[in-house]
Amino acid sequence: MTTHDNNPLLGKNLRVNADRLWDSLMEMAKIGPGVAGGNNRQTLTDEDAEGRALFQKWCEDAGCSMGLDSMGNMFAMRAGTEPDLLPVYVGSHLDTQPTGGKYDGVLGVLSGLELVRTLNDLDIKTRHPIVVTNWTNEEGTRYAPPMLSSGVFAGIHSEEWAKDRVDINGKRFGDELKRIGWEGDEPVGARKMHAMFELHIEQGPILENEGKDIGVVTHGQGLSWTQITITGRDAHTGSTPMPLRRNAGLAMGRVLEKVDEIALSHAPHAVGAAGHIEVFPNSRNVIPGKVIFTVDFRSPDLDVITDMEARLRQEAQQIADTMGLDIAFEKVGGFDPVTFDDNCVSAIRDAAERLGYSHLNIISGAGHDACWISRVAPTGMIMCPCVDGLSHNEAEDITKEWATAGTDVLLHAVLDTAEIVE
Amino acid sequence: MTTHDNNPLLGKNLRVNADRLWDSLMEMAKIGPGVAGGNNRQTLTDEDAEGRALFQKWCEDAGCSMGLDSMGNMFAMRAGTEPDLLPVYVGSHLDTQPTGGKYDGVLGVLSGLELVRTLNDLDIKTRHPIVVTNWTNEEGTRYAPPMLSSGVFAGIHSEEWAKDRVDINGKRFGDELKRIGWEGDEPVGARKMHAMFELHIEQGPILENEGKDIGVVTHGQGLSWTQITITGRDAHTGSTPMPLRRNAGLAMGRVLEKVDEIALSHAPHAVGAAGHIEVFPNSRNVIPGKVIFTVDFRSPDLDVITDMEARLRQEAQQIADTMGLDIAFEKVGGFDPVTFDDNCVSAIRDAAERLGYSHLNIISGAGHDACWISRVAPTGMIMCPCVDGLSHNEAEDITKEWATAGTDVLLHAVLDTAEIVE
Numbered sequence: 001m002t003t004h005d006n007n008p009l010l011g012k013n014l015r016v017n018a019d020r021l022w023d024s025l026m027e028m029a030k031i032g033p034g035v036a037g038g039n040n041r042q043t044l045t046d047e048d049a050e051g052r053a054l055f056q057k058w059c060e061d062a063g064c065s066m067g068l069d070s071m072g073n074m075f076a077m078r079a080g081t082e083p084d085l086l087p088v089y090v091g092s093h094l095d096t097q098p099t100g101g102k103y104d105g106v107l108g109v110l111s112g113l114e115l116v117r118t119l120n121d122l123d124i125k126t127r128h129p130i131v132v133t134n135w136t137n138e139e140g141t142r143y144a145p146p147m148l149s150s151g152v153f154a155g156i157h158s159e160e161w162a163k164d165r166v167d168i169n170g171k172r173f174g175d176e177l178k179r180i181g182w183e184g185d186e187p188v189g190a191r192k193m194h195a196m197f198e199l200h201i202e203q204g205p206i207l208e209n210e211g212k213d214i215g216v217v218t219h220g221q222g223l224s225w226t227q228i229t230i231t232g233r234d235a236h237t238g239s240t241p242m243p244l245r246r247n248a249g250l251a252m253g254r255v256l257e258k259v260d261e262i263a264l265s266h267a268p269h270a271v272g273a274a275g276h277i278e279v280f281p282n283s284r285n286v287i288p289g290k291v292i293f294t295v296d297f298r299s300p301d302l303d304v305i306t307d308m309e310a311r312l313r314q315e316a317q318q319i320a321d322t323m324g325l326d327i328a329f330e331k332v333g334g335f336d337p338v339t340f341d342d343n344c345v346s347a348i349r350d351a352a353e354r355l356g357y358s359h360l361n362i363i364s365g366a367g368h369d370a371c372w373i374s375r376v377a378p379t380g381m382i383m384c385p386c387v388d389g390l391s392h393n394e395a396e397d398i399t400k401e402w403a404t405a406g407t408d409v410l411l412h413a414v415l416d417t418a419e420i421v422e
Numbered sequence: 423m424t425t426h427d428n429n430p431l432l433g434k435n436l437r438v439n440a441d442r443l444w445d446s447l448m449e450m451a452k453i454g455p456g457v458a459g460g461n462n463r464q465t466l467t468d469e470d471a472e473g474r475a476l477f478q479k480w481c482e483d484a485g486c487s488m489g490l491d492s493m494g495n496m497f498a499m500r501a502g503t504e505p506d507l508l509p510v511y512v513g514s515h516l517d518t519q520p521t522g523g524k525y526d527g528v529l530g531v532l533s534g535l536e537l538v539r540t541l542n543d544l545d546i547k548t549r550h551p552i553v554v555t556n557w558t559n560e561e562g563t564r565y566a567p568p569m570l571s572s573g574v575f576a577g578i579h580s581e582e583w584a585k586d587r588v589d590i591n592g593k594r595f596g597d598e599l600k601r602i603g604w605e606g607d608e609p610v611g612a613r614k615m616h617a618m619f620e621l622h623i624e625q626g627p628i629l630e631n632e633g634k635d636i637g638v639v640t641h642g643q644g645l646s647w648t649q650i651t652i653t654g655r656d657a658h659t660g661s662t663p664m665p666l667r668r669n670a671g672l673a674m675g676r677v678l679e680k681v682d683e684i685a686l687s688h689a690p691h692a693v694g695a696a697g698h699i700e701v702f703p704n705s706r707n708v709i710p711g712k713v714i715f716t717v718d719f720r721s722p723d724l725d726v727i728t729d730m731e732a733r734l735r736q737e738a739q740q741i742a743d744t745m746g747l748d749i750a751f752e753k754v755g756g757f758d759p760v761t762f763d764d765n766c767v768s769a770i771r772d773a774a775e776r777l778g779y780s781h782l783n784i785i786s787g788a789g790h791d792a793c794w795i796s797r798v799a800p801t802g803m804i805m806c807p808c809v810d811g812l813s814h815n816e817a818e819d820i821t822k823e824w825a826t827a828g829t830d831v832l833l834h835a836v837l838d839t840a841e842i843v844e
Contacts, residue, residue, distance in 0.1 A: 099656060099703045141705045204661035221660060225706060234521060234815035237695050237718040238643055239626035239787030242686055244811065247695055253678030260672055264664055273659050273669055276706040279699040281521045283563045284647060284716045284755070285788070286697045286814040294706045296659040333706070365661030366707075389666065392708040393656040 010420065012355055016411055017121070018404040021114040025403065028054060028094070028110060029102040038394025039102055043095040043137035044072075044176035051094045052182055055109065055134060062116050064132070067191075068184025071149040071159065072136040072177050075191070078116045080129040081421050086194035088126075088418040089377070090115065090410060091133025092369060097141055101201075101396025103386065103403070108199045109134050111407040115414060126418035128194050135369040136177070142167045145225070145333035150369035153189045154376045156335075193377035195344055195417045198370035199410045200381065201398055205389025206362060213405040214352045215362035215383030218345055220371045221269075221298040222305045225333035226312060227276075228255065231326040234281060234289030249279055249288035251323050258315040259295050262308050270299040270308065271365065300337045300363045338364075338371045344380025344413070351412030357405050366391075382409050432842065434776055438833055439543070440826040443536040447825065450476060450516070450532060451524040460816025461524055465517040465559035466494075466598035473516045474604055477531065477556060484538050486554065489613075490606025493571040493581065494558040494599050497613065500538045502551040503843050508616035510548075510840040511799070512537065512832060513555025514791060519563055523623075523818020525808065525825070530621045531556050533829040537836060548840035550616050557791040558599070564589045567647070567755035572791035575611045576798045578757075615799035617766055617839045620792035621832045622803065623820055627811025628784060635827040636774045637784035637805030640767055642793045643691075643720040644727045647755035648734060649698075650677065653748040656703060656711030671701055671710035673745050680737040681717050684730050692721040692730065693787065722759045722785045760786075760793045766802025766835070773834030779827050788813075804831050 031051045032041030041047040052074060056066050059076035067075035077087065092108020112132035119126070135153075140146025143165040151157045163174030177183045202208075207215050232246030256274055263272030273296055280290040297308040313329055320327035352359040362383055364371070370381045384406035387397040453473045454463030463469040474496060478488050481498035489497035499509065514530020534554035541548070557575075562568025565587040573579045585596030599605045624630075629637050654668030678696055685694030695718055702712040719730040735751055742749035774781040784805055786793070792803045806828035809819040 097703070097705060097708060099708075140707065144706060146707060202661060203658040204663065205666055206663075223660065233812070235811070236625040236788050236813045237697055238645065238693065238720045238789065239624060239813065240693070240811060241626065241628075242682075242689065242693055244627055245695070247682075249696055249699060250678050250682055253675035256672050256675030257679070260664075260669075267664065271660065271662070271664055273667065273709045274671055275659055275701075275708045275710060276704055277671060277699065277701040277710070278704075279697075281519070281814075282698055282700075283519060283814070284566060284698040284718060285562065285568060286519060286521075287695045288697055288699070289815065296706060298660045366658055367660065389657070389662060390655070391658045391661065392705070393711065 010412060010415055016114045016118045016404065016407045018400055020117065021110065021403060021407055022400045024110045024113065025102060025106060028106055032096065034099055034394040036394040038396060039096040039100050040098050041096045042098055042142045043139060044173065044180055046180065048095055049180040049182060052134065055094060058113055059132065062113065062120060064116060067186055068182065069186040069188045070184055071152050071162065071188045072182040072184065073149050073153060074134040076132040078130045080126050080418065082127045085128045086192050087129035087131045088414055089131045089133055089193050089196040090414055091135065092198050092200055093135045093138035095137055095139050097139050097392045099394050101391060101394060103201045103396060103398050104203065104391050105138055107201060107403055111199045111410050114407055115411045118411060125421040126415065127421055128418040130414060130418055138369055143173045146367055147369050147372050150372040154372040155189060156372055159188055195378045196370065196373045197344065197410055197413055198368055198381050199406045200368055200383055201386040201391060202383045202389065203366050203386060203391035207360065207383065207385035208387065208389065210360055212360040213357040214359040214409055216345060216349045216352065216359050217340060217364050217381035217383055218361050219300050219340065220338035220364040220368065221300050222302055222337035223333065223335055223367050224297045224305050224309045225294055226309060227292065227294045227330045227332045228316060229292045229328045230320060231290050235287045237285045237287055240287060245287055246325055247287050248291045248325060251319055251325050252291040252293055254319045255316045259312065262311050263297065266299060266304050266308065270304050272297045272308065294332060298365060302337055335367060335371060338374050340374060340380050341378035344378050347413040347416045348380050348382050348409060351409045351416065354412060355408050357409060380413065382406055432834060432837055434778060438536045438540045438826060438829045440822055442539065443532065443825060443829055444822045446532045446535065447524060447528060450528055456521055456816040458816040460818060461518040461522050462520050463518045464520060464564045465561060466595065466602055468602065470517055471602040471604060474556065477516060480535055481554065484535065484542060486538060489608055490604065491608040491610045492606055493574050493584065493610045494604040494606065495571050495575060496556040498554040500552045502548050502840065504549045507550045508614050509551035509553045510836055511553045511555055511615050511618040512836055513557065514620050514622055515557045515560035517559055517561050519561050519814045521816050523813060523816060525623045525818060525820050526625065526813050527560055529623060529825055533621045533832050536829055537833045540833060547843040548837065549843055550840040552836060552840055560791055565595045568789055569791050569794050572794040576794040577611060578794055581610055617800045618792060618795045619766065619832055619835055620790055620803050621828045622790055622805055623808040623813060624805045624811065625788050625808060625813035629782065629805065629807035630809065630811065632782055634782040635779040636781040636831055638767060638771045638774065638781050639762060639786050639803035639805055640783050641722050641762065642760035642786040642790065643722050644724055644759035645755065645757055645789050646719045646727050646731045647716055648731060649714065649716045649752045649754045650738060651714050651750045652742060653712050657709045659707045659709055662709060667709055668747055669709050670713045670747060673741055673747050674713045674715055676741045677738045681734065684733050685719065688721060688726045688730065692726050694719045694730065716754060720787060724759055757789060757793060760796050762796060762802050763800035766800050769835040769838045770802050770804050770831060773831045773838065776834060777830050779831060802835065804828055
């Protein structure tokens with residue numbers, strides 16, 4: 001790799017076009033608007049297809065050629081001067097939560113596009129090609145698990161299994177990908193990477209609270225999703241005496257309390273909650289005979305995750321036994337904590353230093369496509385602050401300055417890695 | 423009223439046709455089958471319409487004339503010898519829970535039909551007309567509150583308000599009643615009643631546990647439904663530190679525990695549970711920003727209901743305040759405890775004695791159409807056992823013997839009240 005010391009083009013005055021970056025973010029946010037100012041552009045919907053088409057048009061206008069693999073992952077390549085060198089990848093995802101924000105994922109894709117546009121403006125060439133990526137179904141809301149297609153790319157899941165995932169209406173991932181017209185021919189995971197960088201909003205409050213522009217992500221939290229099914233007995237809420245009830249809803253309430261206790265016992269880094277809860281038959285005058293819910297535990301320490309998962313099963317089993325209920329556990333998602341690549345992390349930190357942005361080492365609390373890609377390529381992540389740490393919420397917000405700082409750092413880290421032709 | 427002592431026709435050998443009663447129950451259960459052997463014949467669905475048409479055909483075959491009011495309540499009349507006397511009503515409801523049984527409500531309607539058929543067989547005439555009733559939307563699952571149309575009949579709700587109720591898909595009660603073709607012209611509540619009897623399965627375990635054939639219902643439990651909305655903040659399950667979370671799902675778990683504690687503090691007659699629970703946005707990696715759920719409290723003592731409701735609000739408010747969440751309460755259903763009419767209760771007890779059926783005074787734990795009708799007419803209720811006390815469950819079950827005993831008692835209590843012409 002070159003460094004800024006022997007490459008005058010990598011000076012602190014090399015910056016992206018902040019207005020153009022912001023305008024593109026606002027333009028993309030018009031597709032799949034939410035109900036409260038954010039976005040509902042869930043994966044493999046018509047809105048997802050519309051967002052993809054706009055991204056493709058922008059990339060082609062910027063002189064890139066678009067690749068598309070059979071999971072719908074999009075790869076927009078800006079050629080390098082040495083076609084045999086492996087490309088440097090940047091990117092994230094364009095899909096959103098059902099009540100998602102404008103920046104989660106989108107910033108990581110469109111900052112890559114802005115980087116290419118800036119290089120075009122300045123007629124800067126790199127030895128390695130640069131590829132801007134949109135990974136399919138990062139969110140995992142419509143099709144669990146999250147980071148599904150980067151997971152297939154990294155060999156975590158088989159493509160067959162991924163395509164057989166079904167949404168709540170029974171629609172298969174594979175069928176929906178075909179339906180929206182974004183199934184490509186390229187085999188998934190065939191590409192080799194020189195390196196991969198992902199810029200993402202923090203989705204937490206630390207950078208804003210500490211007044212830092214840039215998070216240099218050193219590690220990613222591991223995750224464990226346990227889906228719990230508790231089975232009691234549907235019965236009339238009026239005429240069933242209290243001692244004879246087998247109330248699955250009450251048991252769930254008790255497990256939710258335990259989830260909180262277990263996560264707090266590993267403060268400050270571990271977290272736990274249940275976001276997904278279904279109650280059957282869900283009628284005001286029927287005691288719930290069944291509940292299905294998913295417990296999400298995270299920690300940067302694999303031992304802590306293992307401990308939380310085991311304690312959850314033990315405590316929940318005890319609650320069910322005491323109440324005379326049946327209980328079943330299924331691990332429906334998980335990944336180990338990640339340590340990002342030293343060279344990539346250094347490139348990011350150096351870029352922030354060079355550009356005069358304040359920065360902080362940080363652990364990613366959320367899962368990201370970069371977490372899977374780190375299994376198959378040297379990978380780094382950049383974070384920028386978001387207001388109140390809020391994400392997965394239509395009120396998710398960032399400033400133009402934060403987006404710009406993150407993209408400037410991305411530009412420099414990528415150029416440092418892709419090697420400018422002088 | 424006459425008594426069995428001066429009416430030889432009311433002898434213990436006068437019984438209904440058990441096989442015909444059972445066959446009709448099985449025939450009706452074919453309409454709107456459930457997924458596990460029970461029924462899903464929810465109010466104002468196509469299946470409800472089909473069940474109504476079958477009931478009408480059976481009534482007309484038995485020589486009855488059908489009346490229909492503008493809430494869709496059906497009134498099949500067997501004429502008396504003195505047309506100016508007020509009729510004796512029997513009946514219940516043909517609609518079911520989404521995962522309901524074959525007998526809840528249905529037995530009360532078809533036992534009335536069997537009573538008429540038996541009188542026809544034996545050519546028994548009564549001074550008062552007898553009317554077999556099917557009350558619309560007793561269950562309240564699709565359109566809250568339960569006992570909606572008997573409630574309008576009794577002047578508890580206005581018809582306009584009732585017709586404006588909407589289901590979960592936004593469809594109005596009034597529009598759906600029209601759509602299925604069962605909106606009549608008769609003004610609701612215009613009919614006056616000499617008396618009203620309802621036979622219903624117990625929906626609780628007491629009669630079976632005590633080995634009794636007949637429950638002589640002396641009182642009905644009062645009910646209070648409080649819908650609670652807790653609002654926190656949607657946020658990412660991974661990157662939001664525990665102390666900054668506003669987890670509405672966890673708060674609900676804590677309230678569910680309080681509901682149980684409050685009901686148990688008024689043992690043995692009070693009960694409490696939440697059967698209806700909705701979580702938003704209900705995604706595995708989003709901390710719930712909102713929950714809506716309904717707490718059902720019941721007791722035969724009005725003071726206890728009032729106390730439970732007040733404590734719920736106080737405890738839930740405190741949980742929300744402690745966690746920094748907003749909370750709102752709405753009373754979405756309720757009725758006061760009921761004391762049934764002395765003469766009707768005596769007629770039921772006398773009939774059980776006369777027929778040699780074992781019996782027990784009992785409090786109805788569930789709400790029933792008879793609870794509302796007791797506000798406007800002398801009313802009595804008969805209960806028969808059900809297996810394991812199970813109801814609002816497709817596995818709800820009774821024996822042919824239990825159904826027959828209940829119908830025999832209904833026959834005698836009605837004849838005692840409608841006065842046999844000798």
